[in-house]
Amino acid sequence: DAGITQSPRHKVTETGTPVTLRCHQTENHRYMYWYRQDPGHGLRLIHYSYGVKDTDKGEVSDGYSVSRSKTEDFLLTLESATSSQTSVYFCAISESGRAGGEAFFGQGTRLTVV
Amino acid sequence: KNEVEQSPQNLTAQEGEFITINCSYSVGISALHWLQQHPGGGIVSLFMLSSGKKKHGRLIATINIQEKHSSLHITASHPRDSAVYICAAPYSGGGADGLTFGKGTHLIIQP
Numbered sequence: 001d002a003g004i005t006q007s008p009r010h011k012v013t014e015t016g017t018p019v020t021l022r023c024h025q026t027e028n029h030r031y032m033y034w035y036r037q038d039p040g041h042g043l044r045l046i047h048y049s050y051g052v053k054d055t056d057k058g059e060v061s062d063g064y065s066v067s068r069s070k071t072e073d074f075l076l077t078l079e080s081a082t083s084s085q086t087s088v089y090f091c092a093i094s095e096s097g098r099a100g101g102e103a104f105f106g107q108g109t110r111l112t113v114v
Numbered sequence: 115k116n117e118v119e120q121s122p123q124n125l126t127a128q129e130g131e132f133i134t135i136n137c138s139y140s141v142g143i144s145a146l147h148w149l150q151q152h153p154g155g156g157i158v159s160l161f162m163l164s165s166g167k168k169k170h171g172r173l174i175a176t177i178n179i180q181e182k183h184s185s186l187h188i189t190a191s192h193p194r195d196s197a198v199y200i201c202a203a204p205y206s207g208g209g210a211d212g213l214t215f216g217k218g219t220h221l222i223i224q225p
Contacts, residue, residue, distance in 0.1 A: 033212050045205060045212040058205070058212055059115070090157060097211045100144055103202075105157035 003027055006091050006106035013113055019078040021109050023091030025071075031094040031101070032074040033058075034066065036087040037108075043090065049074055050097055081113045116141040116203045120216035128224055133188035135219045137201035146184050147202040147213060148175050157200070160186070191223045 003026030013019050023032060034046040045058030047066040055066050063085060065077045078085055089109045095101040117140040127133055139146070145164040151157045161168050161175040163184070168175050172191075177184040188195055198220050202213040 031211065035212075040217070042200070042217040043202075043213075043215040045214070048212050050211065056211070059214075088155070092213075100204075102159050102162050103147060103149075103213065104159065105149075108155045108157075 004091060004093055004104055004106045006089075006109050008109060009107065010110045011112070013081050013111070015082060015113055016080050019081050019111065021076045021089055021091075021111070023074045023076070023093075023106055025074075025093050027093060027095075027104070028071060029093040029095050029101075029104075030071075031097050032068065033092040033094070033103075034064075034074070034076045035090045035092065036060065036085075037090060038087050046076065046089075078111075081111075083113050085111065086113045087111060116143065116205060116214045118201060118203050118214055118216040120199075120201055120219050122219060123217065124220045124222075126222045126224065127191055129192060131191050131223075133191050133195070133221065133223075135186045135199050135201075135221070137184045137186070137216055139182050139184075139201075139203045141203070142179070142182070143203045145204070146177055148184075148186050149200040149202060149215075151198040151200060151218070153197075160199075188221075193223045193225050196221055196223050 005024045007022045033048040035043045037043045049055045049068040091106040148161040172189045174187040198218040200218045202215045205212045205214045
C-alpha cells in the first residue's frame with residue numbers, strides 16, 4: 001500500500017470555526033490532491049499541488065485554501081467552516097500529473113460541520 | 115471539464131455471474147482510471163489504461179479511445195466484489211490537473 005495518511009479521520013466542528021486537514025505521504029510523489037465526496041456528486045477536485053509551494057484550484061475551491069511547505073505534507077484549510085462543507089475528504093497522490101500516473105488515495109476524513 | 119458517465123448506477127447480481135460496468139467520457143484522454151471503494155471508505159486503484167485491455171485476476175478493463183468508452187468486467191463474481199466501482203478521467207478543465215469522476219456503480223453480489 002502506498003504510504004499516505006490523512007488526519008484526523010473523523011472530526012465534528014462548529015459553523016464558523018477554522019479546520020485544517022492533513023495529508024502526509026512517504027512516497028515522495030510530486031502531485032497531491034484534495035477531493036471531497038458527496039452523495040449524488042461523486043468525488044470532486046478541491047485543490048491540487050504540483051510541487052512544494054506550487055498549488056492551484058480545482059472545481060470546488062471556494063471556501064478552501066491549501067498549503068504545501070514540504071513534499072510530504074499537503075494541508076487543506078477551511079477558514080470558516082459551513083454546513084455545506086460537511087463531507088468526506090480524500091487526499092490522493094500521483095507521480096505524474098494530468099492523471100498520467102496511478103492515483104493512490106488516503107483513507108478519507110469524515111468532517112461534520114454542525 | 116471532462117464529463118464522465120457511468121452505467122448502471124446500481125447493480126445486484128448472483129454469485130458467479132459475469133458483471134459489466136460501463137463508462138463514457140466527453141474529452142479525449144491520455145488514460146482512464148478504474149477505482150474500487152468498499153463500504154467504510156477506502157479508495158483503491160484497480161486499473162489505469164490508455165488503450166486495449168488489462169487483466170488483473172478476475173477483473174478485466176477495456177477501453178476504446180475512438181469511442182471514448184471503457185468497460186470493467188468481473189468474471190465469476192463473488193460477494194467480496196461488492197463495492198462501489200468508479201471510473202475517472204483527466205480533469206481537462208481550464209488547465210487544471212487531477213481527475214474527474216463518474217458517480218460510481220454500486221455493485222452487490224448475493225451468495
